[in-house]
Amino acid sequence: MSASDFCFSVGVREMKILLTNDDSIQAKGLAVLWSELKEIAEVVVVAPDRERSATGHGITMDIPLRAEKSYLFDGKAWAVNGTPADCVKLAVNCLLEEEPDLVIAGINRGSNLGVDIFYSGTVSGALEGIILGFPAIAVSVTEYLNPDYRYAASFTRKLAPKVFEKGICKDTLLNINVPSIAPEEIQGVEITRLGRRKYINSFEERVDPRGKAYYWLGGDVVDSIDESSARDTDVASISKRKVSVTPIQVDLTNYRAMETLRDFFDDLS
Template identity: 45%
Template sequence: MRILVTNDDGIFSEGIYQLAKAFMSIGEVIVVAPNKEQSATGHSITLHRPLRVSKVKFFDTPIEAHAIDGTPVDCVKVAVEAILKDRRPDLVVSGINNGPNLGTDVIYSGTVSAAVEAAILEIPSIAVSMASTKIDTFQDAAEFTCRITKSIHQLTRSKVGIININYPTCRKESISGVKVTTLGVRRYENSLIERKDPRGDSYYWISGKAMELQQSEDSDVIAVRNNYISITPIHFDLTHFKDYDDLKKIKFEA
């Protein structure tokens, strides 16, 4: 199996190192990732300047690695369509993200967007994140993802699926188990912080604290809150089929 590993925290982050190292045990690993942090870039791509690609030494491993001065989606596109055009990956794994990608936050996530881009290119993919930024180790999450990949790949291969994993940051012995989940809802309070520059003009930081919202019991948010590893199947078809059916009943005139 040939595995493309990417992320949004940058090619020299601890999460991608542990993930790529774990996957060496099951296949050929190639790392193509941003040369600096690209968190919350969503599904953006770079159109108005060239992308620079640099081959780099990937920590203490023999893994082939390339750093790109672009977004995670750029990395997947360049990897599949250029760097690996004659060595198409069987699987794309994105992560391990330094923090959660739960619920509706997946729309903003560079980590998840890299996995979505892989699916658009008809390659099965996995996005994996830590369920909190209070992280002692990425190793357990990396080993878990690697361990379940064979089962997930058999499921997703025919459907070109995307799997979103969030791994608890509690002690390994405190993990409650594994749950297959739905996407919850994430919203933030005080998400814009206004400040003044020396000229008295306003500028803003986008920040904020996640709100405690009512969630479905089968949501990823509830699962990780209770120390479960969350596994959520997602897809990029945003069609609202209920509204589609309702709109089909209306006679529109051009």
């Protein structure tokens, strides 16, 4: 399916969107995004039955998956006991009557910038869309405790038909991060690359009532001034109160390294 197979005038009403997330089927960010998207497309929601944040691109192989039909989202929804990647895989293979035109994951509560994307269930949902051959978008807002989803939702509503019409570069998803501020305070949109976030104090060690140590994963993010002012990065855009749009590719081969390595391995084989 190439972008040129479609004409906008055919009617965006016909666009079919598979919507997922990692905060669970009862997350507010999912509901807010659905309310916008249902105005322009046929939307089916297939989302985890509980929070599956930080599951990375995990899939469930040791227990069987269940898909419970939900009354939410006009009854076009399933809750799955799996990860976002499971949801997309199961939706496309078993639940949907027709293939989606677009896979959207979000709106995630909390940003997915820089290396965050490796841990992110939200990005993973979109990635599974790409792996299965569909254009895909991941959307996050930068606030965890009291997020403002409004701009992220309306922006995605404008973006979806454009992606449907024009397509995205092959094997590439769009990772969108939106400042969690009032829509009128958003300072624009930037096309970005992944920044380099650093986390410190990753673990907090505690002792249980029986005297044994345990560790809570925590970690404060430290975006240095260098990073916040770095050219073109998602981290920098967010710090300027702008929306960041980062194209993420599926092919992780480091092609430049291939040449270097050929010398490296001369005497190994």
